[in-house]
Amino acid sequence: MSTPVRDDELHAWLDGQLPAQRRAEVEDWLRAHPRDAERVEGWRRDAAALRTALAGQPLPDAPGLAPHAIRRRVAARRQARFGMAAALVLSLGCGSLLGWQARGRQEANANPPMADAVAAYRLFAEDGTPLAFDGGGHAALQDWLRVHFGKAGAIPDLASQGYALAGGRLLSTPEGPAAMLVYRNAADARIALYLRPRTARLAQPGERRDGRLLAQYWVEGGTAFALVGPATEAALRRLAPLLRGSA
């Protein structure tokens, strides 16, 4: 008599996964062991019922899933990504130009930390440029931030300091996705919290004057933050430690 048949061999027999020799032995076994035969038959019945039930489940038309529709979307996304890259080049270009002009007498070759945050502030926050996410777009902005920054992407609430979120702007940088959150107080002073993936270079928190702007920056986990605003805004120095604690 052959070796006793194990349970996994019963399954393998049912699924046609046994070598021919063993298959015959299992069949002999099943003939001699009606209880096992009954179990295997039960599994077979279950599988047949499941197949029938699944086949009977209606699959509504989904034109969005057709290969050509998918292909179109993939192509569109690629194009959008290209567009974003182009916009990045443009905004970095503008940013560095503005930065260079503003720095004036400062040495032109220095590459100060979080210069992109200052550039972004000048481009989008300083003179009331419309922001991509304003009004009802906060939830979408928050979702985007969560996706790219996880826990660090929580939008801070600065109401207690007299600042309300005016909007946000998504950017792309060589380090990865970036976002700028612009806050406004009752006197229409604008400050911006900028975040993007950190670089190895930026380890120490610090602050720096750039023209009439003050940038304070620090790192939390994998994310670099910068709080940028007019250097005359006394609240800036009070806010940065608060944000650092909450982020």
Add this chain to the structure above:
Amino acid sequence: MDEHEERELQALLPALRRFARSLCADAADADDLVQATLERALSAWRGRRDQAALQPWLFSILYRRFLDERRRAARWGRLRALFAGQAADQPELAPSPERVHAGREQLAAFARLPAEQRAVLLLVAVEGFGYREAAETLGVPIGTVMSRLSRARERLHAFDEGQRPAAPALRILK
């Protein structure tokens, strides 16, 4: 992708959607999962290693995505729970009302299996994957496929037994 491959992809679509539905509680979620899978597949089309096996490849992309999303959802659930100060509620896909009301006890029982077991059972018993192919698709060892399969079958059968009409509660007493 040539015309032949496009037809092949089109032909696999129902199976792919069924696989997604066997994993997700909600049909709309399932189609979202299929859409994400196809987008990923089309972007990676040229880099595909094995030209022969389109179905296992697509299924494995879908399954990986499903696990990723579930992991993310679980993480958020835990985080939410942390803030809300209550236990994370992550019910193992309860059978949706439509499934139960459609009278498809089989599907209801199937939906009560853990997702990993549903995936194995669907691949092997419905789509006819071999054990090795199923193992590669799901990214687990072959022994895991076999143990999940056997647990899935036992549990499914136990549910079915429970569903059968019980013996009449009232008996004539003499």
